[in-house]
Amino acid sequence: MCRNIKTLFNFDPPATTDEVQASALQFVRKLSGMNRPSKANEEAFHLAVERVAAAAQEMLNSLETTAPPRDREVEAARARERSALRFGTR
Numbered sequence: 001m002c003r004n005i006k007t008l009f010n011f012d013p014p015a016t017t018d019e020v021q022a023s024a025l026q027f028v029r030k031l032s033g034m035n036r037p038s039k040a041n042e043e044a045f046h047l048a049v050e051r052v053a054a055a056a057q058e059m060l061n062s063l064e065t066t067a068p069p070r071d072r073e074v075e076a077a078r079a080r081e082r083s084a085l086r087f088g089t090r
Helices: 017-032 042-062 072-087
Strands: none
Touching: 017 042
8 A cells, every 4th residue: 555645444533635646646656656646647547536535434434443533743752763663763
């Protein structure tokens, strides 16, 4: 999985439209192998991002859990800790 695509489910506050859109863009970039599409592929690229974002938002809205919502600050601190261990930047 692309490391830039972050988990968006079960957070308080819920994921924003911008976060879902950014994840969709990363996913389409990964699938297509393009960071920025050519003019010939621009329409198909943007349509794919739009459809992936819509499907992701629908899925996030439909998922259910009994687990308590995760805290964004706690998750960010954990990610920084993993990064420090991985890259030795302590």
